Amino acid sequence: MILKAYKALVRPEKLDRVENFISSFKEEIQNKFKNTNKISNLNVFFFENQLFFYIESIDCEIAPDILFDGIDEYLCEWPDENKFFRPMACIFHYNEPQSNEHWERKSKPTFCYAMIAKIIPDLMARYIFYHYQYQEEYPGDGDKYGRIFLADDMLFFYLEYPSVIEKALHKGSLDSKNSPKGKEWQEIMDTHFIWWDEKYTPYNAGRKWIEEGYPVEHRSNQWLYIKNILTIV
Numbered sequence: 506m507i508l509k510a511y512k513a514l515v516r517p518e519k520l521d522r523v524e525n526f527i528s529s530f531k532e533e534i535q536n537k538f539k540n541t542n543k544i545s546n547l548n549v550f551f552f553e554n555q556l557f558f559y560i561e562s563i564d565c566e567i568a569p570d571i572l573f574d575g576i577d578e579y580l581c582e583w584p585d586e587n588k589f590f591r592p593m594a595c596i597f598h599y600n601e602p603q604s605n606e607h608w609e610r611k612s613k614p615t616f617c618y619a620m621i622a623k624i625i626p627d628l629m630a631r632y633i634f635y636h637y638q639y640q641e642e643y644p645g646d647g648d649k650y651g652r653i654f655l656a657d658d659m660l661f662f663y664l665e666y667p668s669v670i671e672k673a674l675h676k677g678s679l680d681s682k683n684s685p686k687g688k689e690w691q692e693i694m695d696t697h698f699i700w701w702d703e704k705y706t707p708y709n710a711g712r713k714w715i716e717e718g719y720p721v722e723h724r725s726n727q728w729l730y731i732k733n734i735l736t737i738v
Contacts (some may be wrong), residue, residue, distance in 0.1 A: 618719060
């Protein structure tokens with residue numbers, strides 16, 4: 506099982522058309538990749554001029570350009586060898602796939618959702634240190650499918666609702682118990698971020714997603730919920 510995330514930038518003149526372009530591939534991807542066991546999960550998120558792709562593939566890495574033929578016409582080129590898609594580094598996970606069977610969802614999630622955050626560049630190493638320590642000291646301590654990825658100063662946090670809390674089958678690499686917990690953890694984490702503009706409405710913790718819908722452009726502390734434009738899971 507291969508879990509990857511990518512970031513892409515949309516050309517200004519294509520912003521009003523890219524969402525329809527992405528969604529038009531749903532049936533084709535379902536038939537050519539999902540039903541043939543090449544991918545088990547695909548989600549695409551959209552915020553301002555940015556696309557975020559989260560892909561779980563079975564035997565080999567499947568990049569977005571394989572799934573979306575002609576998408577390069579909608580995207581800006583990165584000024585490096587990545588061209589249109591910048592791979593995002595996974596810097597945190599609650600759980601880790603041990604096999605395809607272990608990672609298979611017992612039931613489909615109601616929502617696949619994501620949040621983004623902007624990290625202060627000089628504090629990036631400290632943020633990664635805390636998260637590596639936490640994931641290795643307490644494997645399985647949160648949503649089985651939750652993962653945080655990083656590219657440049659942007660964090661991308663993929664999650665599913667309802668959360669699947671499941672004991673990890675693997676042992677963490679640390680025997681220590683130094684990670685802060687609860688309120689102390691949140692207070693430390695809050696120091697690492699460039700905060701979102703106040704135009705983004707604070708998230709209501711009592712919100713019922715099924716009745717009220719996905720909370721696009723609502724912020725939860727330093728995290729901002731972004732729009733899901735395609736889910737295949």
